[in-house]
Amino acid sequence: MSKTKISAYLKWSPLLAFIVLAFAPLFVKTYYLTLLTSVMCWIGLAVSWHFFSGTTKYISLGSAAFFGIGVYITAIFSRILPLPIVFLLAAAINFFFAFCGVGLVTLRLKGIYFAIFTFGLAELLNNAILFWEMQVTGTRGRFITSVNVYYPILIITFVIIFSIIILRRTKLGLALRMIGECEDAAIHYGVNTTFYKILGFAVSSMFIGLLGAAFAPRWGYIDSGMAFNPLYSFMPAIMTLFGGVGTVLGPIVGAVVISLLEEYLLTTFKDYFMIILGIIMIIVILSLPDGMTGKFLRKAARTTEGRG
Amino acid sequence: MILHLSVDIFIGGAMLGALYALVAVGLNLQYGVTRILNVAHGEFLMVGAYLTYFCFTLFGMNPFASVIIVGPFMFLIGLFVYMLLLGGMVRSSRSGEELEFRSLLLCFGLSFVIQNLAIVLWTANYRGYEAFSLGMIDILGANFEINRIIIALISIAINVFLYLFLRFTKAGIAMRAAVEQPDGAQLIGINIFSICAKSFSLGILLAGWAGTLISVLYSTINPFMGTPYTLIALMLVILAGIGSFKGNIAGGFAFGYLTYITMRVIHPALTLVVVYAVLILILLIKPKGLFAR
Numbered sequence: 001m002s003k004t005k006i007s008a009y010l011k012w013s014p015l016l017a018f019i020v021l022a023f024a025p026l027f028v029k030t031y032y033l034t035l036l037t038s039v040m041c042w043i044g045l046a047v048s049w050h051f052f053s054g055t056t057k058y059i060s061l062g063s064a065a066f067f068g069i070g071v072y073i074t075a076i077f078s079r080i081l082p083l084p085i086v087f088l089l090a091a092a093i094n095f096f097f098a099f100c101g102v103g104l105v106t107l108r109l110k111g112i113y114f115a116i117f118t119f120g121l122a123e124l125l126n127n128a129i130l131f132w133e134m135q136v137t138g139t140r141g142r143f144i145t146s147v148n149v150y151y152p153i154l155i156i157t158f159v160i161i162f163s164i165i166i167l168r169r170t171k172l173g174l175a176l177r178m179i180g181e182c183e184d185a186a187i188h189y190g191v192n193t194t195f196y197k198i199l200g201f202a203v204s205s206m207f208i209g210l211l212g213a214a215f216a217p218r219w220g221y222i223d224s225g226m227a228f229n230p231l232y233s234f235m236p237a238i239m240t241l242f243g244g245v246g247t248v249l250g251p252i253v254g255a256v257v258i259s260l261l262e263e264y265l266l267t268t269f270k271d272y273f274m275i276i277l278g279i280i281m282i283i284v285i286l287s288l289p290d291g292m293t294g295k296f297l298r299k300a301a302r303t304t305e306g307r308g
Numbered sequence: 309m310i311l312h313l314s315v316d317i318f319i320g321g322a323m324l325g326a327l328y329a330l331v332a333v334g335l336n337l338q339y340g341v342t343r344i345l346n347v348a349h350g351e352f353l354m355v356g357a358y359l360t361y362f363c364f365t366l367f368g369m370n371p372f373a374s375v376i377i378v379g380p381f382m383f384l385i386g387l388f389v390y391m392l393l394l395g396g397m398v399r400s401s402r403s404g405e406e407l408e409f410r411s412l413l414l415c416f417g418l419s420f421v422i423q424n425l426a427i428v429l430w431t432a433n434y435r436g437y438e439a440f441s442l443g444m445i446d447i448l449g450a451n452f453e454i455n456r457i458i459i460a461l462i463s464i465a466i467n468v469f470l471y472l473f474l475r476f477t478k479a480g481i482a483m484r485a486a487v488e489q490p491d492g493a494q495l496i497g498i499n500i501f502s503i504c505a506k507s508f509s510l511g512i513l514l515a516g517w518a519g520t521l522i523s524v525l526y527s528t529i530n531p532f533m534g535t536p537y538t539l540i541a542l543m544l545v546i547l548a549g550i551g552s553f554k555g556n557i558a559g560g561f562a563f564g565y566l567t568y569i570t571m572r573v574i575h576p577a578l579t580l581v582v583v584y585a586v587l588i589l590i591l592l593i594k595p596k597g598l599f600a601r
């Protein structure tokens with residue numbers, strides 16, 4: 001009895017979180033606001049990454065490519081167009097780039113080949129843009145009119161989380177889960193796996209690009225090295241692994257913990273930050289194969305099973 | 309002029325290719341046998357380069373002679389890493405895919421640790437050392453450093469020794485068996501765990517030797533020098549096909565020529581772009597690498 005009540009309340013907790021976060025700028029110091037912005041951006045990235053790669057086990061290390069495209073679209077168009085239209089444009093371009101340019105031709109690749117291909121893609125874009133800027137236009141990087149991105153990131157992250165919660169229940173989400181469990185079975189069952197893989201990849205990339213576009217105005221100045229930083233490829237994967245694969249909650253928990261940890265380490269042990277982060281990563285991968293939420297969820301499942 | 313350029317490209321590309329083949333062969337062996345994609349490969353290479361540097365500056369040891377020290381040392385590091393970190397993961401992973409994914413991320417964390425440990429221990433500055441320079445040689449009008457030619461020859465020699473090792477020794481044959489049929493290898497009494505540990509360590513050793521040669525080649529080292537080589541090695545493994553020794557050599561030379569021609573004929577800044585573009589093209593045509601069985 002009481003259990004159903006609790007879960008009924010839990011259903012409203014995302015909305016509560018949204019309201020609290022929406023009013024946070026009135027009470028919170030600027031430093032914490034900046035921190036919140038990046039934490040939310042990481043949450044969005046991890047959740048989007050998990051939607052395709054976590055579910056299907058096609059590990060993409062190319063998030064940085066789509067994030068960077070988003071950043072560059074904002075850098076190019078933010079002076080001509082209003083920001084919301086720029087964001088929509090970024091989402092559309094990323095979707096089509098991922099769908100036609102990448103998805104159609106590459107999802108024949110499996111396992112490690114797919115991972116390295118996507119990683120190469122981000123590096124290719126990074127180097128191609130660097131070359132273009134140095135040799136053709138003779139510049140390095142671009143200036144963006146600096147804007148407070150708290151609200152755009154807040155709204156986009158929540159939109160992403162809710163869309164993904166809904167999408168996971170649609171045909172697309174179910175197909176992706178089936179591909180992750182057993183792709184051959186999915187094919188035999190009559191699922192058009194290639195189509196759903198491409199669609200899932202495109203949706204996930206669209207969200208990542210959207211976040212890149214929304215995050216860009218925070219910097220004021222960007223170059224290809226910042227926009228296509230490989231950290232944007234690896235961190236979502238690590239956060240998801242840390243939090244646990246299989247639920248929407250896992251990547252969120254992972255993103256919050258890892259990004260706060262990163263901030264703490266960066267401010268207190270500046271020189272040793274990367275070493276400690278690396279060691280923590282290793283320990284997590286070794287000791288928590290299912291992530292933090294994995295252990296918790298399994299325990300919860302076991303207790304309910306025992307009762308039932 | 310055309311003759312100069314073609315000789316230059318022919319020999320220069322081959323020298324680069326020999327080095328690339330050496331850089332990638334360790335990773336290829338590791339991944340082929342253990343299914344662990346060691347993305348910290350370049351960091352081990354960097355450690356090898358630093359070891360060579362210290363052998364030279366502290367003990368005045370000839371960099372080429374220091375392979376005797378670098379080799380065993382790197383092998384022990386590899387063994388240590390495998391026993392401490394990866395062995396348990398191999399046992400606890402439920403499927404090959406899971407192992408690949410987890411070990412990839414673990415090695416990524418490892419590369420953080422090694423690189424930043426190197427920054428803390430040895431500072432982020434470039435260190436240069438003039439081990440020796442034998443001057444230039446003129447081949448049909450094209451100039452080459454003799455150093456480079458020696459390095460290319462040593463790379464080829466190491467590859468040949470490795471080939472003989474894999475072909476004719478018991479451990480080498482066991483490694484090849486583990487690449488082709490891991491289950492079958494176990495059935496005929498090969499201790500897979502020990503073979504995996506040895507192959508992993510051998511891969512680290514080869515990375516260290518590649519680091520030795522690279523430090524002599526460019527005569528500067530720094531903690532970030534390894535990362536580009538990780539990428540080259542990864543791409544070569546993909547290009548060559550996993551566990552394919554001949555593919556690795558052929559791929560190395562193909563890569564060497566490709567980068568060298570881009571550098572000399574098109575534009576030096578475009579090297580990486582062309583390399584990635586070609587890699588992506590190859591993956592599109594042959595999703596499992598050029599020399600995959």
